[in-house]
Amino acid sequence: MSQPRLILVLGDQLSDNNPVLRGAVAGKDHVLLAEVAEEANYVRHNRHKLVLIFAAMRRFAGSLREQGFTVHYLSYAQAIDSLSSAVETVLATAEFAAVDVCEPGEYRVLESLQAMGESIGLPVNIHPDTRFLCQLDEFAEWASGRKQLRMEYFYRLMRQRYQLLLQDDGEPEGGRWNYDRENRKGWRAAEAVPERPVVAMDEITAAVIAEVMEAFPDNPGDLSQFCYATDAATAQQQLDWFCEHALARFGTWQDGLAEESPWMFHSIISMYMNIGLLDPLQVCQQVEAQWRAGKCELAAAEGFIRQVLGWREYVRGIYWLHMPAYGKLNHFDAHTPLPDWFWTGETDMRCLSRALKQSLELGYAHHIQRLMVIGNFALLAGLDVEEVCEWYLAVYTDAFEWVELPNTAGMALFADGGIMASKPYAASGSYLKRQGNHCAACRYDPAQVTGSAACPYNALYWRFIDRHRAGLEKNGRMGLVLANWKRRSPEDRDAIVQFAESSLPNLLATDTA
Template sequence: MSTTTLRLVLGDQLSFENPVLVNAEPQRDWVLLAEVAEEATYVPHNRHKIALIFSAMRHFADALRERGFKVIYRSFDEGVSSLRHAAEDALKTSKASALLVTAPGEYRLRTQIQAWESELGVPVYLQEDARFLASLDYFESWASGRKQLRMEYFYREMRRHYKLLLDEDGEPEGGKWNYDADNRKGWRAQTEVPERPAVAADTITREVIELVEREFPGNPGDLNEFRLAVTSSDAQSQFDWFCKHALTDFGSYQDALAEESPWMFHGLISMYLNIGLLEPLPVCRQVEIAWREGHCSLAAAEGFIRQVLGWREYVRGIYWHAMPDYALRNTFEARRALPAWFWTGDTDMRCLSRALRQSLDLGYAHHIQRLMVIGNFALLAGLDVEQVCEWYLAVYVDAFEWVELPNTLGMALHGDNGLMASKPYAASGKYIQRQGNHCSACRYDPKQTTGENACPYNSLYWHFIDRHQDYLTKNARMGLIIGGWKKRDAADREAIVAWGDRILATVLD
């Protein structure tokens, strides 16, 4: 374009690989970044998330200026209500004749921006976000004609396409595509968890933290514990530390639940990938190199790469494939109100309390805490799907709707009629006991199903099976469970369901 263009960079697009910046001309074009009320408040975002994005945006603006770009930056305390208003003002300042935007990751915002051209009176060009490894067209082509859209088969195609963890013949290293079965070890404090370094807050980050504490006093998030990287170089340093000190044990304990550490051996990079501080392919290649150089097991490397190359790309594809009606799905018609203690963590269920409080305070929980502790409870209890999804979107630092909605509605709540998951991820307290050491500090006994000391997950599990057995009977993977339930003594079934009713009436109060 020969005329001046205003290039809008969103808070989750903070990368020089962002398509709106790739061909920009610093001497001619202007770049807009804006901290706006609408985006910061549409759910009660965790304060760690707001602080991360605002600080990263300010640092990225400085990096743009260092490269000679003319930057228009609108901070939150200027009171800009929306991105459209920020763009309108910036067009006047820059005298640009067109607006260029990389397509947002959320359906809500993309729909808004698609209406801007008539509202702003200049051409608005939306470009696909090429920082993802599977374009939306690629995913649609893969999905076309398939009866089931299972991640495993998508993941294999992505491995082949990017030639990751393949041998000289193009076959998977070790002879298998998936080593998930090797990565399910429970936690009994049998390995020392390395102390993970925090990133020191600089002047910009300290100013942002003060702003967030002042402007968002009621949001979750203990900013005394803020420890996140806000630049690409610091995010890379954090990832380098993971590869050197934690990757070795990541595979074995990625499903483990621990009293000792919120971080365990996890990468803690999803938030950096999701806002542009790290790029997905380089981190996958770095982990592959670590394996080839003998620094971790093949199972650990494959498990990590599957999450980034497979799962992350897959859920984005599912989101755009199924929206907008996807957000309205609710397989089990789950309508029970989200308990108020989901916002405090004040429950006697030790595993759930720990996962909730960690999520609220730090904006972080690993995938098993999200899926098999919090999500599993929400599924078993029949908590309102929309309310649960909004809670997940609000609480986690890495949560953007494109990744949050399929993970929560599809995987955790099985609310999409099995589009993503071949069966509901429902489990009793025995699973949680097997995966960690929370139960030893809990007042409830995972070996009991009914009675005052019985783990609520147990009766709620069978209560869920009983009330949805017509649907579950049609699922081949649930046949043994349903058959076993029906063979139980009728009085036994009635007692368990009655105790489940009591739990729903008391624990959810």
């Protein structure tokens, strides 16, 4: 009988559809899962993320044992420093023909796996991650020869490939591919937010919470509020609840900024797809079925499917197409150090404080909080791109570099110079007021541009436009904004820019009265 393989399963690959498991032979091949120090500490991970992954890994290991696999599980307490050390630990116990692993979600891990073969003296076979709906070579082929890699056109291709929200003649349902403009309503607390079901705490999760609290005392994350599923069945229950109770209003309020709820009508399932507990195609098909059953508007179903089938696959393609250089791009030469209060949320800017504190405490914020509140401030203030990207990677439960880096560097900070976004996503206080009800509880006034009561986003916005106007003039989508700025008198422009310049240092140091 030939020697068994050692199958390495990473913490974001907890699915029976993992390609290295589909051909595995129970009773022969061995499986390794390891909570290694390097992965747990390369950024200051939110404790919600650590608990989610560790607990889900332990549950998945139990499922594999039930299927008859010999499972080697190395916990964080065993002080295994790296994936290579974890593999070497298991290789010392038996003879194996090779190590097989699914391609990882981060470039640095890929480099580590590629170097592992030489250190362990065995072949390391890295398999394409077929759990994604667009393979990397397919994305590269789509991107080849295109001057602009706009998600909208990629998304239409994916809709056609997977036959989602299409008529019998292949045209989009409703006659349009995109219903984004129907999904931008600002929140005014006009209706009740549905109460979400509580995820029951079990012994595995409780034990992991205790271990993480002891081992990571200074990491963000209020684990008294831990509420995430740690197995596929419970994650599916969360998706089912969303489809029945929140999907119908998801599209309407997905861009809303609310004082009342961190969750609003969002699905809160990205972390489950990103670690393997939910299958993205099945998620899209379930949402489509809700629309076809008349349980939600087309705009809600299309908006949700676009984020999963379009955006999620697109950002992964962008990441791998442009790495490793992508992680060093800094189009606006932004190097201002990240303020300390990004780790506390203690700022008088109400919308920013709420988004930061929610992110730190829960490991979650929706896309407008990430892009147009936190990311917008970082863009306008010229915060250091690498520091901001590291913060995003650390604090969010669903953050892995393949999805975090393009969203942060590309969309929020425009650090890639337009590889992803057609213009910088910069906005003033008027946008934030329009999207929600934070301004009513803020000491700053979004109607004022200068003065002690002026919303900081306003002057910073015009300072950003003024500083980068030479480059922005080449962007056709920025013409109206630049024209508005030029219509102001030179004295007015100087006063706004000087106010922004003089107030920014104090704002970054502390903004609490």
